[in-house]
Amino acid sequence: MLPVTLDRTSSEPLPAQLAGQVRALVLSGTLGTGDRLPSSRALAADLGVSRAVTEQAYDQLTAEGWLEARRGSGTYVTATRTPTTAAPQVTSRPTSPRFARSLPRSARTDEQARRSTSLRSSRPTGVTSRLDTGTPFFDPRLEPGWRRAWREVSVATPPPGYDDPRGLLELREALAARLGRTRGLELHPDEIIVTAGTTDGLRALLPELRPGPVAVEDPGYRAAAETVLTYGREVIDLPAVETVGDLGDAVAAYVTPAHQHPLGRVMPAADRLALLEAARRADAVVIEDDYDSEFRYDVAPVPAMAKLDRGRVVYLGTAAKSVIPTLRLGWLVAPPDLHELILRRRTITHAGAAWPSQRALLTLLRDGWLDRAVRSARRVYAERAPRVAEAMSPYATLAGPLAGMYSTWLLPETDARRARDAARAAGFEINLLSTYARSSGLTGLVIGFGGVTDAELDQALAALTGALAR
Structure with a gap:
């Protein structure tokens, strides 16, 4: 027993x-x-x-x-915490090097330059809808609550000067309660710093880390890798589907363990423990981007990795997927020493998230609007994901479990481009997996289904499968 x-x-x-x-x-x-x-x-x-x-x-x-x-x-x-003095029990030994260092900008290949240019290009003529990984479903039945939140902003008294760089106290209290209930993190409101989103949290953290490169998942979040490069640090490509037993000279590892972006994989418990042990040996921090964590259909959301080691993990969360990206709000929880450094710099630079957005989110949390929005979106995603799988499974391989607001499908680059071009001709923009990869070489399609209607999703899938069948 x-x-x-x-x-x-x-x-x-x-x-x-x-x-x-x-x-x-x-x-x-x-x-x-x-x-x-x-x-x-x-x-x-x-x-x-x-x-x-x-x-x-x-x-x-x-x-x-x-x-x-x-x-x-x-x-x-299948997983046991490894003593801090011992080597990880779970390791992998791929035939390729564990880390592939990103090339300097001047040494990029033509293919890398082409991908970089394509990411900055404007929407093609005729494209009406984007099936991307960042546009959530917005239930029109929730519009009255959304409008009420902004009416409260309009009559609230704004702070006379620069606000607390940690963010509104009432919002941090509400976030602490929510993160405890949904992510298993027991937090005091003063441990939370409200940010202008995930990348803003990363920008706040990077200057406070000791000199050295940062490992970023490959394939992975493009904005994270670009932000690291912008701050003059080298990016080390961290294989997204392997157990990490060594971080080399990296001072931090940026990961999306709840729902790996863009492959959709949940980082297994054994891999989480191995990564934490590797970070301890390297005296590095693990940056947990809690991306898309609330949208599991089969089981409850996986607890945050920060719950395993609050002294080693920097936790980044965002309202972009549960509300809308343009709200530009997120939150950061860092170990005490980094927290103080980040807060000191934000105080000097008057950095902080916009007060109106913070005040609106406070109302959305207080009124239960955010919980209803998450439940509504989860039901929609749980219905749409199998439809995408049924359409795509004859032609491609699913990269991860069905969860979140998109699914990723592995197939040759030529086939992926042919399908992408057919969808574009039909008025839909769909991302290639290769645009998220740096050295991994993985190819395929990343199909979002949050920001479209059911009819649009069916039309896009018909265009994709028609091209793949030909």
């Missing part, structure tokens, strides 16, 4: 309580890699709960990579 106790008087659901306690047993070393857990039926009987409770907890931990279900054998632990 597992040493767990469930509190039926708690507001936390029983499956979440059980999953949290099993996760804690793994992290403490009470459960080790290869240990077999009781069956869901046996554990339910021991705890006096329905089998659905234990099955949901096991499914959640399996999705996060802590457990593995072996058909006909049982459920086993």
